[in-house]
Amino acid sequence: MLKMMTFFQGLPGQQPMPGTLDFRRSSQKLPSTSEVESEASMSEASSEDLIPPPEPGVAPDKEEEEALKKKKKKNKPKGLAGMFSVFTKGKKKKGQLSSAEPESEPETTLGLDAPLPSVEDLKVALELGQLEAARPLLALERELQEAAAGGAGEEELVWRQSKVEALYVLLRDLVLSVLRRPLEVAPERLRQALAVVVEQEREDRQAAAAGPGTSALAATRPRRWLQLWQRGVLEAAEERMGGRPAACAEGRSEAESSFLHMGRTMKEDLEAVVERLKPLFPPEFNVVATYAQSYHEHFAAHLAAMAQFELCERDTYMLLVWVQNLYPNDIINSPKLADELQGVGLGNLLPPKQIRLLEATFLSNEVVKVKELMDRALKLESQHWVQNVAPQRLDGHCHSELAIDIIQHPSRSPGESLLSSPITTLQIISQAQSKAESITPELGMQIKQVLLAELSAFLRSYQRTFDEFLERCKQLSNYRANVIANINNCLSFRTAMEQKWQVPQDPLRPLNELKSHGFDSLLQDMFMDLKTLFKKFTQTRWTTPAETLEEIIATVGGKLSEFSELQDCFREELMEVIHLHLVKEYIIRLSKRRVILRTAEQQQQLAKHILANAEVIQNFCTQNGSPATWLHPALPRLAEIIRLQDPSAIKIEVATYATCYPDFSKGHLSAILAIKGNLSPSDVKSIRSILDVNTEVQEPSRSLFSLIKVG
Structure with a gap:
């Protein structure tokens, strides 16, 4: 499993910085009704609009009115800063300092029941970053609501509300500025800002529960400061x-x-x-x-x-x-x-449907790439054969890298990312599966089935290419070495597929065919020499079997050194093929119907020769690594059939023999019984009938008599 911290630690210049959680001030705000109306009301709050209404019955002089308008036009404030420039004008309200009275520091611990500071004092406190001003500001807002409920004039209410809303803009910006970089402010100040938001949310809920009012006040709630914070996050x-x-x-x-x-x-x-x-x-x-x-x-x-x-x-x-x-x-x-x-x-992070499409694309990409890389690897390997390039030697054996290129796991240094691994022809199958497993185990199982199908197709192509090489390149000096290298290659394929992939035998069939054809090629010349020697058995009418067999064994022994570069397991398998060939050819010579022995003494003498030859063959093959113990009874039991004279005893021996070799047929039995010239036709028929009992026997796991044609 890939661990992200491995990647993270490898990224230079990415150390944690103070204040990582930073809210940027944005001109875009959540489109809440309160903000739209608040901004609208404040845009109307010019210095002219915020002048308190004149006393009833007092009409201003025209010249004074004209001069006042010019002065206001000249000094008309702009934005929030201008709005606060008129906060001290107009009537003196309860709890408000006059311009003649000395200014005092804003109270920082005022509650809702304390005497309210002036608007100007709250403005100064907020500009100084004092979040304690939030409580008196809320009290000022409630006083305004009480005034509206008490029937205050509409013009005065608008004028007072504009001041309150301007202060709320200052408070909002102050609170959000604290929450913008929460890790950079003192915990106590952060708690204060959070408490203000909580209080405003509570007021929003109360306003919503009360329903819309009928006063002249503009609707300013809900303010939705919690949403503004979320937007900031x-x-x-x-x-x-x-x-x-x-x-x-x-x-x-x-x-x-x-x-x-x-x-x-x-x-x-x-x-x-x-x-x-x-x-x-x-x-x-x-x-x-x-x-x-x-x-x-x-x-x-x-x-x-x-x-x-x-x-x-x-x-x-x-x-x-x-x-x-x-x-x-x-x-x-x-x-x-x-x-x-x-x-x-x-x-x-993505919808499931899109993930499935990406996974299908990934599988398709991997299959195309795997097929292309495997084909390329086989092409390069086969070019080496045709160009007579000698295979590598590894631990005294001819060696091919093809199986390693196709099957084995890639070597990767600790912490190296699959994202950064170069795609090469090496480890084609395992790299594809590892990539799929690094996404999900389920995708790893899914791609495994696809890759097995591609691998099976590749092995068939490999076998066909190797067969063409066997047929066309026999004259090359490195022909036998390359044949041995490819036989050895089957071990790597087979081991990986059986142990890692738990592959059934069917996909491995091309490997068995490749190995078998390779053995045939390596043994072809030796078997041709042996064929001439085996003919001597019938030519001499079995009078000199010991000398003939010694010559056969010497011929085989002289050739075994040519197979020393095979892997040990394949050298044993090759020796089993030789063992089978020797036994098979011996039986073929017995079945040629060239020898008919009419006396019991002659038959016993032949049986004795067969037993002696069987022992020589068995000892030679076993000493040279043949694991074919299943072949040991083949010749001795035939010798016993030839030696016995009682038809009933012969029947028992034939039945036992058919159990050992289910492909032993009536035709093969007839050829052996033909040697016994003293058996009557009825005895032969009776002995042959014993094989009818075994007609239901399953096909043999190993073939012997099915390789021998009689008649």
Whole structure:
């Protein structure tokens, strides 16, 4: 399993920075009704509109009115700063300082029941960053609501509300600025800002429960400051995740480095949220889930955008690794985050349907690549045969790298990413399966079936190519060495497929055929020489069997050194083939009907010769590694059939023989009984009938008599 921290630790220049959770101030706000109306009311609150209404019955002089308008036009304030320039004008309200009275420091511990400070005092306190001003501001808002309920004039209410809303803008910006970088502020100040948001949310709920009013006051609630904070978290996640990663590590593409940067950033930031922010934030903020969802949303959007394009093979694999493995296992279910994110329900980075399409594309890509690389590997290998290139020698054996190229596992240094592994012709099958398993175990099982089909097709192609080489290149000096190398190659294929893949025998059949054809090629010349020697048995009418067999054994022994570069297991198998050939040819000579012995003494003498020859063959083959113990009874039991004279005893021996060799037929029995010239036709028929009992016997696992034609 790939561990993301391996990647993260390998990225230079990506050390954690203070203040990682940073809300950027954005001009875009949540489109809430309160903000739209608040901004509208404040845009109307010019210095002219905020002048208190004149006293009833007092009409201003025309010249004074004209001069006043010019002065106001000249000094008309702009924006919030201008709005506060008129806060001290107009009537002196209860609890408000006059311009002649000395200004005092704003009270920082005022509650809702304390005497209210002036608007100007609250403005100064907020500009100084004093969050304690939130409580008196809320009291000022409630006083305004009471005034509206008491029937105050509409113009005065609008004028007073504009002042309150301007102060709330200052408070909102102050609170969000504290929450913008929560790790950089003192815990106590962070708690104060959070308490303000909680209080405002409570006021929003109360306002919603009270329903719309009928006063002249503009609707300013709900203010939805919690939503503004959530929007700020999303913006912070976008800024953090969208930052430029460090320089791409060697072997990684820009896209891969970007994914590693996002994964590392998300993991480290969420761990900081869990460890440092969760203890400070009230439960209603759901701080861990909010951050996790914001980071997840950005990550998912990035992947979704990338998945819209026609992806190359490498990018398809990278997307699947992140979506199916690294993200859920190394981030969401990492030790520090698993419990915290268990109930958040982040889901997949991509929709299931899109994941299935990517997996199908990945499988298709891998199959095409595997087939292409295997074909290329076989082509290069067969070119070496045809060009008479000598095979490598390894531990005294002829050696081929083809099986290693196709089957074996790639060697990879600890911590090396599959994303950065170069694709070569080496370890074609195992690399494809390892890549699939690095996505999900299920995909690994799925690709295994596909790869087995491709491997089976490759082995058939391998066998056909090898057969062509056997047929066309016999004259080359390195012909036999390359044949031996390819036979040895079957061991690597067979071992890997049986042990690692638990492959049934059917896909291995081309390997058995390849080995068998290789043995035939290696033994062809020797068997031709032996054929001439075996003919001497019938030519001399079995009068000199010992001398003939000695010559046969000497011929075989002189050739065995040519097979020394075979793997030990194949040298044993080859010796079994030789053992089978010697026994088979001996039986063929007995079955030629050239010898008819009419007396019991003659038959016993022949049986004695057969037993002696059988012992020589058995000892020679066993000493040279033949494991074919199943061949040991073949000649001695035939000698016993020839030696016996009682038909009933012969029947018992034939029945036993047929049990050992189920392919022993009536034709083979008739050829042996023909040697016994003293048997009557009825005795022969009776003895042959014993094989009728064995007609239901299954096909033999090893063939002997099915290789011998009689008649």
